[in-house]
Amino acid sequence: MRIPASSRLLIAGATAVAVLWSGGTAYADLDGNRASSPSPDASGGAKGKGLSAAVSRIRVTQVSGPTGGNRGSLSSTDVNWTPPPCWYEPVLTPDQLKALAETNGLGYVSPHTSWGGEKLWTDHYRDGKDAYNFKDGSLDTAKGYEDYNTGKNGYFWRGVAPDTADPASWDCERVMFWQNAGAVPAVPNAPTAKTLAEYAYDKVEVPGTEIELKPEGRSTVNAPTWVWLDKGTFQEVTVRAELPNTNLWAQTTAKPVALHLEPGTGDAETFPASGDCEIDDDGSIGTPYRTGDAGGTPPCGISYVRATAGDPYELNASVTWQITWEGTGGAGGTLPNGTFETTRPMSVQEIQSVNR
Template identity: 70%
Template sequence: MRHLRGWPPLTAVSLVTIILASSSAHAVGGGGVNGSTDDNRSISASARSRIKVTQVSGPTGGKQGTLSSVDVNWKPPPCWYEPVFTPAQLQSFSEGNGDGDVSLRQGWLGTSLWTDHFRDEKSAANYFAAPSTVAGYKDYNLGKDGYFWRGVAPRVSEVDDTSLCGRLMFWENVGVVPDVPNAPTSKTLAEYAYDKVKVPATEIEVRPEARATVNLPTWVWLDKGTFDEVKVRAELPNTGLWAETTAKPVALHLNPGTEDAETYPASGDCGIDADGSIGTPYTPGNSDKTPPCGIRYLRATDGSPYRLTASITWQITWVGSDGTGGDLPNGVFETAQDIAVQEIQSVNR
């Protein structure tokens, strides 16, 4: 008897359909930003995305993080279809291992299910999409030029509608993106790449150093070139589809960590100049002047420092292989640092 991890022993048969739990199928893995591989087993056993993401421009070292959308209601596509097998690859897989996902939520164990449907033209049950019964194929479509497509999802648990991308693996001729709901587009790739954009941490310069002083401005700035736009390219192999998603820094927002403070400007939003700089560097003698970007604390800290947070807003745009393009919701990346504030020291003579 054969066993599937986490399931009771299979009895009497060497083939079985497994209805995949929410966490059993994955999209980010064998391809995309985690590395790419083309061996038959890794590209076919699980419903993993093969989207390849590369960084075209922007910093690659130092502390980095992903963006949070300012639009809490915006979400990237929950799932889509991708080409998985050539006829020869499907034959090798079906007559070899034969354990894997035939759709986003449906897995087949044992070679017989695969050979019955894709070699011997037998119909197969589809539990999550219409039609409920799907006609089979003859000899894996060997001799034809094209691919078998299957649904994928970055996080299957977030695909609320179980019918989405639920078709059993199906055929499409080479050079053609299937005309079905949830077929991939350039915008799909652009939105997929959104959380693959890595932006630098916001390490702001604060002067005067060491401790801020009550009622005296604290200057905040970043040197020029600190923030450059970040561009990533997402490509879906064997489709001709690609998109480039670009994040451009547009503003720094300061939160002093206490209501007993004033920010400069009053909104707390410091613009980013064309050269990537923010604010004006502090120089001795400017301690009592108003900085273009900064904070004035009105009360000293008492034991515990204030938690100063600085968040960079990034404007997100994209262009695609089909000539389309546009905007995606702005993203924000935030960092925090402790700042102690002392009373003004005076000497009586």
């Protein structure tokens, strides 16, 4: 097959592959050897009818847990864990694809490649002409379609990559393809319930770590500072993710299990010694300070042994959240624990003598 002059060179990692789109221009934005996010001018939005390079159609709803106040995303305790870099989704019916091809002619056929020009779309999806395909890491040929598969029951699927600068996002680069309704395509990186669970993990927002202190904000050398949270402060947070036009769903639940204290200086003692205060089933942590507790040892707290000189210490309080999930067909399991942390300034004074 002769290579047309309009073909573009795509580079993924250290592999250079010529990808050919006859009769028009294929756009792929690159940054050295890394794929970059497509520019706004080539977003492929097609005014609501086209294909976005990064926006997933997965629907996410919060099923339980607080929805207001100070909240934030979790950081995985496993530094090597990341959400899925890419997967495939059903995006267009035959009629929707026809409308895109013959009224706009601009949109993405893979996370990194857009087609600009009506003939690119009509050649492959209407007139049955083959197209070159960057499939599963190598160059291949995608067979053409007749009249956009009009009259058939199903969807055209296309890769989605939330971060197109991630080199792993090239793993879903095959050209948009057909799948009959009621089935998930048997291709690498096809979505699963676990894919949705991991996607939902990245959408979980947990309440801020607003701990109670006694004394508040200013401690005395060698006098314990009590730390606690009233019951019900922390609740499980459950997020549900569903992929439309499939039977795939997953619910990811974050359960608070421990509070960890870092005093902000080596000149301090934590209670317990590990700095880990367990979270009770009712969502409480530690024991509230009460009159008469002065001089006692708190079940959760800190004792500073050196006064601050100038800037206060930064007390770091981080809550560990245990992550579980369940999904389609009885699937389920665990994901890496997550943490959410806040800091509190702590001034520590030294009292030379006390008169009673």
